[in-house]
Each structure stands twice: as C-alpha cells, then as structure tokens.
Amino acid sequence: MNLTISGHHLDVTPSLRSYVESKLDRVVRHFDQVVNVNVLLSVEKLKEKEKRQRAECNLMVKGKSIFCESQDEDLYAAIDTLVDKLDRQVVEHKNRLRDHQATAGKHLAS
Template sequence: MNLKINSHHLEVTPAMRTHLEAGLAKVRKHFDHVLDASAFLIIDNTKEKDLRQTAEITIHLKGKEIFAQAHNADLYHAMDAVVDKLERQVVKHKEKIQDHHHDKHFE
C-alpha cells in the first residue's frame, strides 16, 4: 500500500510517518484490499487551541473511497482518532460486502 502524506504548517517527521503506517497496518488487518492511502496533517492557528491539530486520511479501496477526519490538541492523538474512525468504516464496508449475498432467507 502506498502512503502519501501532505502537511500544512508543519514538517512531517519520520516518527509521524511511522506512527501513521502502524495505524494503517491495523486497518489492513481487517481488510486487505486497500490500494493506497493519502494523509493530510494540519496545524490551524485560527481555531480553538483544543482542536487545532487535524489529521485527515483517505483510503482508496477497489470501487470505493473512505475518508475520516479528527481534531485534537495533540497531533498524535488526532492521528490515532482518525485511524480508529477508518477502522470502524472499513469493518462496516467489509461486512456489507460479505453480507451482500447472504441476505436471502430460505424457510
């Protein structure tokens, strides 16, 4: 899986990249058909101090894109929160795909 990281008002460190890659590895455990992912890390000075760090991730799956965004005072917490949101969305998507053929009940 290719991971592309963009940033606004900050420099992406190798530790940030490693943290995101570890989080996305958790997502890949649930669903292996992830083609690529793009992350956008933002520090916005105009917002409230509590929510000025933003992490956005878009995952490209076969036939679908999944997007999540999280705000926090700490960028690492924002990255963890956005990965958790993506995990829930990917599990839901996987369940929809798997249950698609099993919705007919024979009596």
C-alpha cells in the same frame, strides 16, 4: 498499497511518519484490498490560545472511497481518533460486502 503522508503548515518527521504507518497497519489487517491511502496532517493556527491539530485520511478500496477526519489539541491523539474512525468504516464496508455476497449466493442456490 500506496501510502502518501503530507503536511500542511507542518513538517512530517520520520517519527510522525512511522507512527501513522504503524497505526494504519491495523486497518490493513482488517481489510487487505486497500489500494491507496492519502493522509494529510495539518496545524490550524487560530487567534485563540489553543492550536488545532487536524488529521485527514482518504482511503481508496476496491469500489469505494472512504474519507475520515479528526481534530484535537495533540496531533498524535488526532491520529489515534482518525484511525479508530477509519477502522470502523472499513469493517462496516467489509461486512456490507460479505452480506451482499451471502444474499446473492442464497438466491442462486434456491
């Protein structure tokens, strides 16, 4: 698995990098055919008082590309939400593959 973590208007610190890596281990634990992961962390400076922290992830699995994004006031909370969304999509993709293979096996058996 190739992992690329980059920042837009943000320096990616080692602690931030290790946090993202530890969170992405959950996704890899559910589906081991992950080929490439690109994570983009950014800070959008708005005229309002709050700053919007944004986390995006493009995950390449065998045969499909999965994209997720999340926004929050805290970057760590945005990463947590991003990984939750990504995990749900990966499990759904895995179930789709498993169901497709099971129905193909039924047709061959009969």
